[in-house]
Amino acid sequence: MNATFNIRRQGLTIYKELQEKYSIILTSTCIILMIYLAIWALNLIDGEPVSTVARAVTAATILSIIGCLAPFFLYKNENRRMEGVFYAVSPSSTLEKCISMLVICSVIFPLLSTVLLMSLDSLLTLMPFEASYSGSIWGCMFSSKVYMDTIMGFMPFSFNADAMHIDLVNKMYDTVNPLSIPPIVGIAMTQSAFVLLNMLFRRHKIGYTLLTFLGIWVIGAVISVISAICFFDSLQSNPDIAPERMLQCMITLSRALSLIYCILPIVFWALTYFRIRRLQY
Amino acid sequence: MEKNEPTVRIENLRFSYRKHLVFENLSMSLEAGRIYGLLGENGVGKTTLLRIISGLLRPKSGDCSVLGIRSSSRNPEMLKDLYFIPEIFIAPPIPVRRFAQSNSLLYPGYDNAMFERLCRTFEVDASSRFDRLSQGQQKKALISFALALNTRVLLMDEPSNGLDIPSKTTLRRVISECATEDRVIVISTHQVRDLENLIDPIVILDREGMILNASVEDISKKLLFTTAPTLSPEAYWSESGLNGYYQVLPNRDEADSRVNLEALFNAALKNKETFKTLFSK
Incomplete structure (x- = not known):
């Protein structure tokens, strides 16, 4: 039998882990549903109608947060010296253990919670209350276009510039919008980073992970500010910069970001694999 | 694995925890077909050795192979024939029966009827939640599960710790019943009296490595365990009592005597180099 991967062993590993973790999965899903019900109840008290997009954003935010935290409660003990012994001596390969983690954290749990949450939302639309929900969120739940259009609709400023500039902004939006990263890819990337950090830290996992993210965010913010300053400096020193060149820069940046967002989850999962393989108990 | 190859082979193993050298x-x-007793003072590396054999720790140099496979690779082909019972473990929050059901999936030799029988023998309620059992009950449940797996290598770290006197008797009985020709059981203990009459051969470790690895028959051929009114100048170790001196002497006349593990252990620690030479022949 192949020591690295065997389909039967893979199936048994997933089944074994599901048997051990199904109560945690169900409890977490119940918590998600309870949070959504609580928000619905607050909206009812408030009496204001809630738009479909606002509900979709709320649902997606809850699912993203719980989805990213899932590795911490589903696989919190697997890398610990005492608690992780049974996991380590379990006769499946590192690849099979890693795939099983991927299937449970990134497929089964998110799929189950998303379907149940959307079904709950559909049920709530049937409730005969005055300020109740209406319309389905199924179509706009993870649509980047809906989010972008909404953000543009909420823009707190109006363009007083001439027609050429408005045209440029519209052109930039129309070109860059289709290139924007789908929210699901962003969630997958964040979750894979959380999975890696969950396996990396043995104690105070959530605290250390948040600190790591904070550190990365600070570095990212500093780089962004410096880049923006450099960009505006170059604009001031060269006011005749062609709008097409700016547009091209935006497209290149969007493409690079999309590529990074697609590559990073693969890199994080690969690093998780090597982490599990190198773990000592 | 070749036909005459030992089940576990350790060669020139070196292991250290940062600056603390454990094995050189x-x-x-x-x-x-043997039940090895791994004896040694606290901190000599009994648990570390069991963890290295089970692949939980990686040697710094040298080699440790189980059934012809390098243990640190945690190859599923090796792991399906090996089980490690740690001295201290965190029981999962699921019923014992479900733990056995899910964890046995990847072990082809698992015998559920045997598990149920052993639970009854140890008076463990398999329907109880594992983490809600007392320490002793948890250990008995895990021992029942480990024995029912029928793996060819079974490593037990201080299995008698936390067990009451009747359970220790039951433990000795079930282990001897479960010992088969193709199975190697390694029991690490510092409570030698608990497992006397069960373990054979005896391995004694010290801070410089191994003092002896010999069968009880070989030990009784080379050493005489006797009580005499006077203390022999040749005695490797002695203890005064009401009937005179209980002594461990060189067995020059090949006289029969019952090996006393505690006396052997004390004598070995007091005469490390002599014993190393005596049992290396």
């Missing part, structure tokens, strides 16, 4: 050039082999 340790070589030994463990053969099937």
